[in-house]
Amino acid sequence: MAEFEPKIVAFLCRWCAYAGADLAGTSRLKYPPNVVPIRVPCSGRVEPAWVVDALREGADGVLIGGCHPGDCHYVSGNYKARRRVYLLKKILPELGIEPGRVRLEWVSASEGKRFAEVVADFVAQLKALGPMKVMSDR
Amino acid sequence: MCPDGLTQHPSRATKARIGVFVCHCGHNIAGTVDVARVAEELARYPGVVYSTHYDYMCSDPGQELVKKAIKEHRLTGVVVAACSPSMHEPTFRTAAQEAGLNQYLVEIANIREHCSWVHEAGPATTDKAIRITRAVVEKVRGNHPLEPLTIGHAEKCLVIGGGIAGIQAALDVAEAGYEVLLVERSPTIGGHMAQLSETFPTLDCSQCILTPKMVEVARHPRIRLLTYSEVEEVAGFVGNYHVRIRKKPTYVDPEKCNLCGDCEEVCPVRVPSEFDRGLSQRAAIYIPFPQAVPSSYTLDAEACLGLEPLRCSECARVCEVGAIDYDMQEEIFEEDVGAIIVATGFELYPVEEMAEYGYGQVPDVIDGLEFERILSASGPTGGEVRRPSDGKVPKSVVFIQCSGSRDPELHKPYCSKICCMYTAKHALLYRHLVPDGRAYVFYIDIRAGGKGYEEFVTRAMEEDRILYLRGKVAKVFREGDKVVVWGVDTLTGKRVEVEADLVVLAQAIVPAPGVTELAQRLHMSCLDEHGFLKEAHPKLRPLETLAGGVFIAGAAQAPKDIPDTVAQASGAAAKAIALLSAPALVHPPEVAAVDEELCSGCGICAPQCPYSAITVEEVAEVNEVLCEGCGACAAACPSGAMTLRNLTDEQVLAMVRAALEAAEVASG
């Protein structure tokens, strides 16, 4: 049987994390193709419900990428994201979801390398966790 | 090599007619992604009526291909699967607009930077490119045609604060041809720079370089100067502020006053002079300094023996030109302005806070601005260095740097930036005026970053033989007519004791009083933790604030020396001019929107907004011009009433599904 390849949805803020992912490309860094990025204006736009929906719809992991603390283009969106993800991770076990399937990472526009590393690391982490268990209501 | 576009039956879900254009980017994409297969898969995707691939989609023929397809297939949306949107999103949006398709119905699927460049050739990479493109098709399906928001604006600029920052900004804006309203709280413009003796590192006489600019302000046909005035109310938003200014009565008609000074002599009142920092006395009717602008006396109603009822009236009796008018009333000015420059400057950290340095108890412990007045040729001592207690010439002076700065435990944690330089200047000028005097400087570090600054400090140390002691002062106290300073020289580890005649504290720089209230009136939610005005972005938008059209200049933003202040003031002026000269203000339309049916008026959204763009009465309302489109409010809304235009929850969910759907399933 083929090795389990986790599917990841990544919500990337356009100013930092998305641009960091762009730089990974420009620098021709290699990382596993398991992640599909979705561009959002700011990590503060990401709703916890999106993350849960993504996991229910078949994602094995969700990555949220934002600017480093103090660098958010909209001043404080990343702090809001941090609070929301913190709470979400507390609730996930109640839904039968391992908190390790959700990752919030700060990636600046100059951190192409860091973006590639984060993805590679997350893929490895999700491989260890195994596929997302099918939710009872699906 | 333009293959025929693959067409498909109408969509199952909507009447969307989306076109997909997959770019090879030469080998850059086609080298690792099977672009033909991507186009094929997308042709089968619901809602896609046209799908093709081409060598270089961004080339002229590529753009033509897109335009032609828009017209021929009556496309309702376009997805270009190519490089990052940061490269060619504007290119394709413009092309679409030219072909009659609203630009906001065009989106880029980034299959180069996020796919072909970061993965090896193979089915997994092609599969990812398909998923990325499908997700973007879903976004386009949910997009609405939008128009950039345009608004008109007033063509006047308000400058708050008449120090060197406000003066420079006002002059620059006025020179560009715009009307300026310059509001200053005190009776004269000039600010702290007017109090300085000489300026580092060139030792220019401060007033000599400042007063011509003050006069220029007074004379400028496009600058309206309102001194003794405060901004009381600000309403509106970028380009369209309505401001209310209250001007206190000066009881002297500046047109008539000829500065003879007779009034001052007969006035029976004496109070400490603000300009001389309490080192001299002034009458109730006074002019802060001879070159004040406007050039007129002011009657300080609070110091006067009484105006209602009139208790003295000596000044009016001696005024030959009849300039004094006890019935003068305060005035209210209301104006529409397009831009606001805040240049409220600084104050020194109150020395009363420095109990350890004996200020208040020891009269010969003074702050840096008091010493400036003592050094000034027009100061209370006529330019001779004399100490406050007994008027003697001090033969030994201790200067203490970082007094209240860089002290997170007790005082301010930040570096006040200018103290190293002005202390070197103080010590040097003192040595020039009192050649047999000894000058000691206690310092933590010397920070002399700036053109000619390091050389200046070195000159003070070497040529003027000022003794720099690295260390902290533990205590300052009075003994007889001496001021004793106890410190530790951290280089030798030895205790140091200096019996001084005068101690000068280089007090920390703090924001001018009243800035907090002013910031609230301007709806600039953000002051930094120390009360300085906060810039919109610390690196990329240092002159702007989060309130659109409100710019900052000078020490109101952070401690700053004169060259930096002037440079920043000109920068802020340029920003204001750019705004005032725009034919109309254009704002991206991808902003927050409220579904009034769903909104319960709970108000959770409003405090999420860093731009104060949301007001909540019955339901939430978004000021689209203020909204920057971050979406924090939408993420926080518990009822799903708040959303972001062209990035709604439904769109994101559809994108997520598309990103996860296996390629084979969709093709089956």
Ligand code: FES
């Ligand atoms: S813009 Fe990047 S996190 Fe807010």
